[in-house]
Amino acid sequence: MSDLTDEQKRDFEAAAFRRLVEHLRERSDVQNIDLMNLAGFCRNCLSNWYRDAAEADGVGLSKDAAREIVYGMPYDEWKARHQGAASDAQKAAFDVNKPRD
Template sequence: MTFPTKDQQIELEAAAFRRLVSHLRNRPDVQNIDLMNLAGFCRNCLSNWYLDAARESGLDLSKDESREIVYGMPYEEWKASHQREASNDQQQAFEKNRPKE
């Protein structure tokens, strides 16, 4: 097996990230709370990780800008168009599995 070089690894990780973001943009029916309950992260987590990486690199990116990068539109617009109110079952599952800070 041939492992990628460091530069290739960065390119592959970037491609995987772009594909994940594209997939999430194409699946607005999958709610963030569902992602949190099943995988322990959501679109907001992803945008926060992006923001952390940008700031670590010295880029002056805002939370709203990082969310727009992940959502493909302003966050408030995405919420108005796609976000549904969480059911009691979803909220209970979230509270039970909520990440501990």
């Protein structure tokens, strides 16, 4: 890995990010609460990290714009199309697993 240039690392990381976003768009059946419960992050987390990176580079990006980049559509539209109500079991698991500040 040390043979990679900084540019190669950046390009490969960007490609992996794009593939992850594409995968998450295709798997709209997987709810954010399931991602949080299993992996400790969700689509909203990913959009927040994207926004944080933009702001760290001096680029203002709204929460809605960052979410649209990750979801591939406005967040409210995605929710209306794909988001179901969380079950009591999902909510209980989230209460146990959610990140603590």
